[in-house]
Amino acid sequence: MAKQTSLGLALAIMALAAWGIYSALDWPLKSKLFPLVIAIPLFCLAAAEALWVFFAKDAAASASDFKLSQDQSPEVARRRTALAAGWIVGFFVLVLLLGFPIAVAAFVFVYLKLQGKEGWLFSAVFTAAVWFFFYGLFDLVLHMHFPDGWLFGGFGGF
Amino acid sequence: MKWKLALLGALLPIVAAAQPNFAGKTVTIVVGYKPGGGYDATARMLARHLPDRLPGKPTVIVQNMPGGNSIIAANHMYNVAKPDGLTLGTFNRNLPIAQLTKVQGVKYDMLKFAWIGSAANEATILAIRNDLPYKNFEELRKAKEPVVIGSTGPGANTHDFPLLLKDLLSLNLKIVSGYSSSADIMLAVERKEVDGRAGSYNSLKPFIDRKLVRPIIRARSNEAGIEQLPIDESFAKTPRAKAIMALRSAPEVIARPYVLPPNTPADIVKAYRDAFAATIKDPALVAEAQKAQFDLDYTSGDEAVKVLKEVLSQPKDIVDEFSKYVKFGE
Amino acid sequence: MLDAFVQGLVLVLQWKAFAFMLAGIFVGFWVGLLPGLGGATTLALMLPFIYNMQPVEAFAFLLGMHSVVATTGDITSILFGVPGEATTAAIILDGHAMAKKGEAGRALGAALASSLVGALIGAAALAAAIPVVRPLVLTFGSPELFMLAIVGLAFIASLSAQGARGMVRGFLAGGLGLFLAMIGQDPQAGMARYTLDTLYLWQGLDLVPVLVGLFAIPEIIDLVVRGTSIAGDAPAGRINRGALEGVKDVFRHFWLTIRCALIGTFIGITPGLGGAVAQWMAYGHATQSARTPEERKGFGQGDVRGVIGPGAACNSKEGGALIPTIAFGVPGSTSMAILLGGFFLLGLVPGPDMLTKHLDVTFSLVWTIVLANIITVAACFLLLNRLTALTAIQGHLLVPVVLVLVFIGSYTSNSSYADLIVTMVFGAVGYFMVVAGWPRAPLVLGLVLGKIAENYLYISVARYDAAWLGRPVVIVLLVIAVGVVLYPIVQALRARRSHG
Numbered sequence: 009m010a011k012q013t014s015l016g017l018a019l020a021i022m023a024l025a026a027w028g029i030y031s032a033l034d035w036p037l038k039s040k041l042f043p044l045v046i047a048i049p050l051f052c053l054a055a056a057e058a059l060w061v062f063f064a065k066d067a068a069a070s071a072s073d074f075k076l077s078q079d080q081s082p083e084v085a086r087r088r089t090a091l092a093a094g095w096i097v098g099f100f101v102l103v104l105l106l107g108f109p110i111a112v113a114a115f116v117f118v119y120l121k122l123q124g125k126e127g128w129l130f131s132a133v134f135t136a137a138v139w140f141f142f143y144g145l146f147d148l149v150l151h152m153h154f155p156d157g158w159l160f161g162g163f164g165g166f
Numbered sequence: 167m168k169w170k171l172a173l174l175g176a177l178l179p180i181v182a183a184a185q186p187n188f189a190g191k192t193v194t195i196v197v198g199y200k201p202g203g204g205y206d207a208t209a210r211m212l213a214r215h216l217p218d219r220l221p222g223k224p225t226v227i228v229q230n231m232p233g234g235n236s237i238i239a240a241n242h243m244y245n246v247a248k249p250d251g252l253t254l255g256t257f258n259r260n261l262p263i264a265q266l267t268k269v270q271g272v273k274y275d276m277l278k279f280a281w282i283g284s285a286a287n288e289a290t291i292l293a294i295r296n297d298l299p300y301k302n303f304e305e306l307r308k309a310k311e312p313v314v315i316g317s318t319g320p321g322a323n324t325h326d327f328p329l330l331l332k333d334l335l336s337l338n339l340k341i342v343s344g345y346s347s348s349a350d351i352m353l354a355v356e357r358k359e360v361d362g363r364a365g366s367y368n369s370l371k372p373f374i375d376r377k378l379v380r381p382i383i384r385a386r387s388n389e390a391g392i393e394q395l396p397i398d399e400s401f402a403k404t405p406r407a408k409a410i411m412a413l414r415s416a417p418e419v420i421a422r423p424y425v426l427p428p429n430t431p432a433d434i435v436k437a438y439r440d441a442f443a444a445t446i447k448d449p450a451l452v453a454e455a456q457k458a459q460f461d462l463d464y465t466s467g468d469e470a471v472k473v474l475k476e477v478l479s480q481p482k483d484i485v486d487e488f489s490k491y492v493k494f495g496e
Numbered sequence: 497m498l499d500a501f502v503q504g505l506v507l508v509l510q511w512k513a514f515a516f517m518l519a520g521i522f523v524g525f526w527v528g529l530l531p532g533l534g535g536a537t538t539l540a541l542m543l544p545f546i547y548n549m550q551p552v553e554a555f556a557f558l559l560g561m562h563s564v565v566a567t568t569g570d571i572t573s574i575l576f577g578v579p580g581e582a583t584t585a586a587i588i589l590d591g592h593a594m595a596k597k598g599e600a601g602r603a604l605g606a607a608l609a610s611s612l613v614g615a616l617i618g619a620a621a622l623a624a625a626i627p628v629v630r631p632l633v634l635t636f637g638s639p640e641l642f643m644l645a646i647v648g649l650a651f652i653a654s655l656s657a658q659g660a661r662g663m664v665r666g667f668l669a670g671g672l673g674l675f676l677a678m679i680g681q682d683p684q685a686g687m688a689r690y691t692l693d694t695l696y697l698w699q700g701l702d703l704v705p706v707l708v709g710l711f712a713i714p715e716i717i718d719l720v721v722r723g724t725s726i727a728g729d730a731p732a733g734r735i736n737r738g739a740l741e742g743v744k745d746v747f748r749h750f751w752l753t754i755r756c757a758l759i760g761t762f763i764g765i766t767p768g769l770g771g772a773v774a775q776w777m778a779y780g781h782a783t784q785s786a787r788t789p790e791e792r793k794g795f796g797q798g799d800v801r802g803v804i805g806p807g808a809a810c811n812s813k814e815g816g817a818l819i820p821t822i823a824f825g826v827p828g829s830t831s832m833a834i835l836l837g838g839f840f841l842l843g844l845v846p847g848p849d850m851l852t853k854h855l856d857v858t859f860s861l862v863w864t865i866v867l868a869n870i871i872t873v874a875a876c877f878l879l880l881n882r883l884t885a886l887t888a889i890q891g892h893l894l895v896p897v898v899l900v901l902v903f904i905g906s907y908t909s910n911s912s913y914a915d916l917i918v919t920m921v922f923g924a925v926g927y928f929m930v931v932a933g934w935p936r937a938p939l940v941l942g943l944v945l946g947k948i949a950e951n952y953l954y955i956s957v958a959r960y961d962a963a964w965l966g967r968p969v970v971i972v973l974l975v976i977a978v979g980v981v982l983y984p985i986v987q988a989l990r991a992r993r994s995h996g
Contacts, residue, residue, distance in 0.1 A: 014665075014932035021672060028675060031690065038684035042950045046678065050671040056664055064661070076718050076930060085721050092720035096713065096923065099899060100916055108904070116896040123720075124892035138897055142904075145530075151227040152908060153194055155246075200909075201540030202833040210543065231911045234695030235681075238912070241695075270688075271695040314959060319683030342958040344683045344951035346768060347833075349826040353767065356824070357634045359959060372825070372845055459840040493686035 009082075011061055018058040025051035095119060107157035109147075113139045186251060186434045189222030194229050195424075196243060198236025198257035204460060206230065208285050208422050209256055211458075212442075215451055219441035235321065235495060237264060237271055244274035249427040251434035254282065256424050259417040260321065262477045264494040266485055276474050279425035280435045281467035282442050286460065288421035289387040290323045291395065292331065293370050293379035294362030295355055303383045303396050312340040316351035316360035319343050321495020324351065326414055327364040327385060331398060333491055334407040355379060366421075367392055368461050386415040389461070409480070410488050416477045420470045439467055501623070504859025508867060513556040513860075516549065520560030521868055525875070527561065528568030531578050531708065531905035539834040543841070551842040552860050558838055559864045562831055563615065564872040566810040570607040571876065574803070575600060575726070575886055576898055577715030578708065578905075583810050585707045585940065586775035590795060590802025592715065597798050598727045600884040605742025606800050607807040608873045610753050613746060614808030615869035617757040618764065618815025619862045625765070626851055626858065629823045633765065639964035641768050642952035643973035645945045648773050649674075650980040651780035652938040658789055658988045665934050673942020676701055680947075684954060696914040703772060705906040705915040706922045706943065712902050713923025714930050719891045726887040726894070739880050745800045752785050752801060753808050760809030764816020767826045768952070771813055772944045776937055778809035784983055789991050792984075815865055822850045822858055 028047040032040040080088070102111035116138050120131040146152045195213055199205045206228070213226040220226075231239040236257035243255035258264075262276045294313060300306040306313065317325035325343055332339040342360060345351045351363045352373055362379060363370075367389050373379050384395040399415075402408035424442065426435055445451060446464040455462045480488075507513060527538045539562065546554035569580030574591035587607060594603035625632060636644075649670065656666020679690045680700030691697040719726065746753055756778040763774040782805030786792040795802050820826045825846035827833035839846055850858050876883070886894075906919040929936050956964045964970060
């Protein structure tokens, strides 16, 4: 998994660097100097990593960064990861369609019910608490503005 | 007798309807910049003082919508904000120029906004370090060594004003750009890394008073303290050069523009114009603003529209020539 | 000067100023804690309230609020892996890892203690620098700032894994960060670079949505995958007992704490680098204190030194950042710019006057930082048990709340949904980098330093042609940069020699 992801990232960066170099060629000198100085070595480094993945026998040292927990079996981990990604994107779509205030309430409630498998009462109370905190702080105290959702006629936000 | 009462009764609702009432509502001022800058500070000050002069005394809050050098805020005001008097907008004074030079992404027409007015003028000057041997513009013209001017980047008056002086008046300047803010440039002046900067008289005044720099030349806008300075346009060698400098200076009189969305009803626009004028002209407020190091000058919505019409009706050859020198930016 | 020193303390201890400071601390506490609130935005919101205050009271309020944001931001970073502030992201790497091992108490204890030490050193630096501050800041011109950015970038080597391949990956991440920093309008010719024809990217990528996506999203995904609370299966009693241990850690590694605090102060003093860099350089320096490769690998898994370094640096830089703001009127960050606005509002003109005529006001600022930090740290220690208990709550209760805060935090900086997309994109990038074993810290360093390096290089060359390379401070910094890059390599070679 780590090897393929590393390869994927390296190839993606090669593509990005190549596009960066290509776009920069038409620019005036001062605008393109730094991008080229960065993108060309970036391309080479990415190529080096890609080659390493293909030809290296032992795994590379892992970075001093956090590692995802290994407690679950790979299938469970993969399924739950996809689920998590789905929830995140889903929340974003909810925000677009319903506007932040409603989306927050909807998301918290649905997440607690479906993913958390909590009871109706608990979910409702928890959602209400979160929503009041959100509303109290951002609307009443800070007067922050959230555009209406797309379903309600607002087209702003971008 | 009864008919008089009936007439009164008939007229009253009309009179009442002519006065918009914002009681209990929240008005938002959309600012095209992040908090901390001049546009934001002016907006927040207005947010504190406008409510008293608006019918119904609504709450006024500020929403920051930076991005695209405030083109995003202007687009929002033009296309998204509802013309119900509950949203005001303020943005980069150079946006009319962006429209004129057909910058990509512009989705507004300055002339179609319902203009409230401008809260300030901006007089642009060039100031150089006091210990340089050039005491006035004539001496600067004869300079043998290039005078280094620091700037933040194209689109800012720190850059555009000296650029035009250099290219159109052949002033011996070397413009070094990339500083992150005008305060950074002043630090560079103290370090003798650069010899001066251009900018608003307001922002340079503390340094002039401290005798770090001296003002040399100004643009069209005038302000107390710099009346004696020569004006850049007066040295222009051709009418075209003069037109280009005038075009750069034109937005200075609408330095802090405030608009309502297009098609806002006339009575709402009038209520805002009156409240705005009263607020800006209040001497107590002007004094407070001066303490906070920014100026308040009132320009009416009609005057603003007049200036805009002039800017946006420039002939194509002038616009093309202008675009060669001045790019739209921060 | 001594009487101004004492007078400053007296000014702060007046009951009105003190009360306002407490109010500011209370506001700042929540601002730092919540990812949705930025210190700068809130400062701007608070400005109207200070119009009618006396200078000392107003500053007690504003500074009281501002000083504690970094401390409580650390709490959110450690407990939830979500950057409470843009300046507290580095502490997530080891701090949150400790929380996941059930050592949240120890991490918090270390973070709080190092924050206090850092703040005290920053304040002491501010006080001590007052006589020399002008020549000090004036020595650092654009060439020196460029070299300083190079030194910062050199820390990428320390933040990478050991070995040639580790370095390549580290510099890949750093290079990617540098590349992303190029997005936007360039200040030389005004070209719109890599903006994909959108207005949103004209001013470049905003740091907060990127950080939040890069660090918070993978943590949230991991939390869902684990299906447990943050602390996992660690026994509840152990979680909060460690606070004292954490404090002892700070004193066990006292010189490291001091060095990182000095790094933070120094970054704060030099205007133009921005505050986000200090934490990463301190973290990089902390990793250098690992004596063996095994120890080195422990970073990112919960080494307390990875908490102490950024913790100290973040708070010390605040004291440092006040120096150019007060002495020159040049703000080192957005928050400082707003504070500067506050200065003007109250009739104080930053400049030599603040160091002579109004020296007592300047010292009252120093004292405010000191007192505000002491009070906050004390309050946090009292609340420690409650806070660490949060790591024992079931994950599925925290995930929606954290995700909501993450999204709001991203949205509110520019009022744009585009920031949410950036967060999600970088969430994916961060996730894949973690899976692939690539370090994320270099990406942030590259992103933060890219534009600074470019701008200052152009200014240096335009102004001095090639002569700037010969300036003494530039040469010193170049040597330091080379040293920083070589240090991990030399360490690895020495370790291999002693093993083989």
